[in-house]
Amino acid sequence: MNRSERFSDTDLCVKCGLCLPHCPTYNKTLDENESPRGRIALIQGWAQGSLAATPELVSHIDNCLLCRSCEAVCPAYVPYGSLVDRFRGETGEVEKTTSARIKSAGIKIALTNKRASRWVERLVEKSGRESKGLLQKTGLLKALGLSEFDAGLPDISTSVRWNDFYPAQGQNERGRVALFLGCTANLLDAETVSSTLLVLNRLGVGVRVPDTQACCGALHHHAGDQASARKLMDRNLAAFNLSDADTVITVASGCGAMLRDYRHLEATADLAKRVKDISQLLAELSWPDGIEFKPLAAKVCVHTPCTLKNVLRAERHGADLLRRIPSLDVASLPNSQRCCGAAGSYMLEHPEMAKDLRDDVLESVTAIKPDFLATSNPGCAVHLRAGFKQRGLGHIEVLHPVTLLARQLVR
Numbered sequence: 001m002n003r004s005e006r007f008s009d010t011d012l013c014v015k016c017g018l019c020l021p022h023c024p025t026y027n028k029t030l031d032e033n034e035s036p037r038g039r040i041a042l043i044q045g046w047a048q049g050s051l052a053a054t055p056e057l058v059s060h061i062d063n064c065l066l067c068r069s070c071e072a073v074c075p076a077y078v079p080y081g082s083l084v085d086r087f088r089g090e091t092g093e094v095e096k097t098t099s100a101r102i103k104s105a106g107i108k109i110a111l112t113n114k115r116a117s118r119w120v121e122r123l124v125e126k127s128g129r130e131s132k133g134l135l136q137k138t139g140l141l142k143a144l145g146l147s148e149f150d151a152g153l154p155d156i157s158t159s160v161r162w163n164d165f166y167p168a169q170g171q172n173e174r175g176r177v178a179l180f181l182g183c184t185a186n187l188l189d190a191e192t193v194s195s196t197l198l199v200l201n202r203l204g205v206g207v208r209v210p211d212t213q214a215c216c217g218a219l220h221h222h223a224g225d226q227a228s229a230r231k232l233m234d235r236n237l238a239a240f241n242l243s244d245a246d247t248v249i250t251v252a253s254g255c256g257a258m259l260r261d262y263r264h265l266e267a268t269a270d271l272a273k274r275v276k277d278i279s280q281l282l283a284e285l286s287w288p289d290g291i292e293f294k295p296l297a298a299k300v301c302v303h304t305p306c307t308l309k310n311v312l313r314a315e316r317h318g319a320d321l322l323r324r325i326p327s328l329d330v331a332s333l334p335n336s337q338r339c340c341g342a343a344g345s346y347m348l349e350h351p352e353m354a355k356d357l358r359d360d361v362l363e364s365v366t367a368i369k370p371d372f373l374a375t376s377n378p379g380c381a382v383h384l385r386a387g388f389k390q391r392g393l394g395h396i397e398v399l400h401p402v403t404l405l406a407r408q409l410v411r
Contacts, residue, residue: 003047003049003090004047004048004049006047006086007043007044007047007083007086007087009078009079009082009083010040010043010044010047010078010083011044012076012077012078012079013036013037013040013041013044013076013078014076015037015041016037016075016076017037018073018074018075019035019036019037019069019070019073019074020035020036020037022069022070022072022073022338023035023036023069023070024065024067024069024338024339024341024357025063025064025065025353026038027338028353028356028357033060034060034063036070036078036080038060039060039061039064039084040078040080040083042057042060042061043061043083043084043087046087053091058091061084061087061088061091062088063350063353064084065306065339065341065343065346065357066081066084066085066222066343066344067306067310067338067339067343068080068081068306068307068310068311069306069309069310069338069339071310072309072310079264081261082264084222085221085222085224088222088223088224089224089225089226090224091224092224151385151386151389151390152381152382152383152384152385152386152389153187153188153382153385154188154191154381154385160185160186160190160193160194162181162185162193162209163209164208164209164210164211165206165207165208165209166197166200166201166206166207166209167201167206168200168201168203168204168205168206169201169202169204170204170288172204173204173205173206174203174204174205174288175204175205175206175247175285176205176206176207176208176244176245177200177205177206177207177208177245177246177247177248177249177281178207178208178209178210178240178242178245178247178248178249179193179196179197179207179208179209179248179249179251180213180216180236180240180248180249180250180251180255180256180259180275181193181209181213182215182216182250182251182252182255182378183214183215183216184252184378184379185251188378188381188382189251189252189378189400191399191400191403192251192378192399192400192402192403193251194406195400195402195403195405195406195407196249196251196278196402196406198406198409199282199402199405199406199409200249200282202291202409203282203285203287203288203291204288205285207249208242208244208245210239210240210242211239212235212238212239213235213236213239213240214232214235214236214239215232216232216233216236216254216255216258216259217229217230217232217233217236217258218254218255218257218258218344219344219345220232221258222344223345233262236259236262236271237262237271240271240274246274247274247275247276247281248271248274248275248276249276249277249278249281250275250276250277250278251277251278251376251400251402252376252377252378252379253277253305253307253308253311253312253314253376253377254305254307254344254377254378254379256275256276256277256307256308256311256312257307257308257311257312259271259272259275260272260275260311260312261311275312276314277308277312277314277317277376278376278402279314279317279318279321279376279401279402280312280314280317282317282321282402282405283317283320283321291409291410292409292410293324293325293326293405293408293409293410294325294326294408294409294410295325295326295327295328295408296325296326296327296328296404296408297327297328298327298328298329298370298371298372299328299329299330299331299368299369299370299371299372300322300328300329300330300331300370300371300372300373300374300404301331301332301333301365301368301370301372301373301374302318302319302322302330302331302332302333302374302375302401303333303340303361303365303373303374303375303380303384304318304332304333304337304375304376305340305375305376305377305380306339306343307377308376308377318374318376318401319332319401321401321402321405322374322401322404322405324405325404325405325408328404328408331368331370333361333364333365333368334364337360337361337364338357338360339357340357340358340361340380340383340384341353341354341355341356341357341358341361341383342354342358342377342379342380342382342383342384343379344379347379347382347383354383355387358383358384358387359387361384361387362384362387362388362391365384365396366391366393370396371395371396371397372396372397372398372399372404373388373396373397373398373399374399374400374401374404375398375399375400376400376401381398381399381400384398385398
């Protein structure tokens, strides 16, 4: 199959432009090359041989956040995300600066290599707002140009080793699920995982946590490193080939979106069909009697990550769950709010655009004046937390919806 045939689905795009109002980069630049239909036209021209993969052309594709808002409104069902991923896979890192490549490679190694991950966890481990891990104390993160990552780390970061199984509380198990940890569970998301286990067990659900699972592969896949992504995918397919857990739960929407996309990458994989976001599962469960929550006189603003909205299509559940907490005022961001700019490693590789997009979200959040910001993706949490601290708004705590739910659960 030649290149034109491999990218024949670019022909599905009729260039109607319905995607333009929903594209974050187009709305910031008003440049058609930075729009979904413009990028598709560039990929189409390259695939047909009329355009070369110059650094300028590749840069327009690389500037895409892969928020996939365009897919959600496309009347022709153009597989935009898949097209961009395939293009990146064939062109590599032509346009990326040396600094961007180093940052991207460092993040991948730190999060996906088990030995490296354990060292990083120990170096950034801290116990409260006034404490700092060794990397922060030495200033190494800032020296590497990772100030955003440094500022966005949670106030408490403690390394945890998870058990293989967490049994349901009570005499009868009402169901059993498998939990996908992803590569940030220990470093960025330990409280979210603990909260998930607590709530599910209280609802009578047993939770398997396969030890052999790996990173979902999104960082590699979206950067064009298909070989590494495939190795990680194969490990997860084997790890979650379980007979006693029909549903695979994710607490990071970016991981959930990647696992859901396994259906496009592996014809025999049924893992994608079994994936659900934790908020969706909790919303769909039949709750037993006796589950109560302590009142909380506070306001929470619910941020919806792009992957939760555009891929998993589960954006409403987080707010619905939080409304179970008495006295809690639950507010959502405007429907017109676009990507926050985190987008995996995008916030490190494209800091200016990422900050511009984050500023829009922060303006909307500060207008609501919340005590908490609840988001279902750890990358978004890091990015937004750093933004709050830079604005002197560190008192707004950024957490996962299930974490707030668990804190108020009457034990």
